[in-house]
Amino acid sequence: MNSFQIERVKTGIPGLDELIEGGFPRGDTILVAGKAGTGKSILATQFVYRGAVDYHEAGVLVTLEEPPHLIKRNMSRFGMDLERLEKEGLLAIVDLSPSKPSPVMIEEYPSFDLSGLEAIILNRVRKLNAKRVVIDTISIMAYKFKSRDILREEFFKLCAHITNTGATLLLTSEIPAQDTGLGVFDIEAFLASGVIVLYNEKISDTSRSRSVEVLKLRGSKHSSRIHSMRITDEGIRVWPGEISPGS
């Protein structure tokens, strides 16, 4: 491989790699955005799970929202045994969810950085020699801190420091119900070199249709269509040849 060729990381999502020239560019930051219930967390977990099981690439799953015991329970529904991977040293789940006891911040001054979060994540990445990192979901940060400008700048640095280790970083972002952007920061799309958007649109009074769109992926020729997607017993599956009826 010459220095201009892009090494691809298989996503572990059946059908998705066919839309993006074989996988995510290794060492890039990918944003998965979508409204509540579109399957962002399943896709993100599947990315680290399949990476470990199918490609023997260790992963770090940083949860800012759901506590680990619920992630494990919910993902077992899709045949993902996260506990086994933890025991095998192929997965670390970093619990930074609100359910974890932590000090209550009573005052925030606009003179801070995110080097605490960075130290936590990089420590786990180094210990496992992780090649895949997921932060689910960055939207929580916008509710945790008031100083949005600092957060934006700090998130740029955080993403760069994680991907500098060679790991591919996948961030999830929740799009508020009535919002047309990609999340609560307004800069989510700039943070990432790739943006995947998940939809679960109402197509009739009695049904909804799930779909996926690759909004951007730098350095890649990707599909510009909106493709059908389903949540199956094995997790998320994309039908590359099937265009979403809602699109």
Add this chain to the structure above:
Amino acid sequence: MPQLSQEKQREDEPEEPTLIEIVFFKSDSCAFCPRAEEILHETLKEFDTAMFKLLVVNVAEQPEAAEEYGVFALPTIMIGGVSVTGIPEPEAIMRMILGYRAAKREVKRCEQLSD
């Protein structure tokens, strides 16, 4: 610090033998941390420093501690179950200390009532 508060502090000392634990989280790369640490030390000097047990956690050396306490942002000063992030005003640290002492007194009072 007002004189009245200092006198009150001395009156209370015999009743409060336990140390007030303060945890200061910093990192090597944090540009704001040295100033925050300075302000913390200056503020503690306003009290009887023997009242405090100050733990300094450098997350670059102890990332597990940052994970255990869920501390994302630095500098962070933690007293009891509350924290301030960023370069704090001395008044904020004082409020935390006084709030911690008041809470401790309340717990003690409740324990005595239940005995």
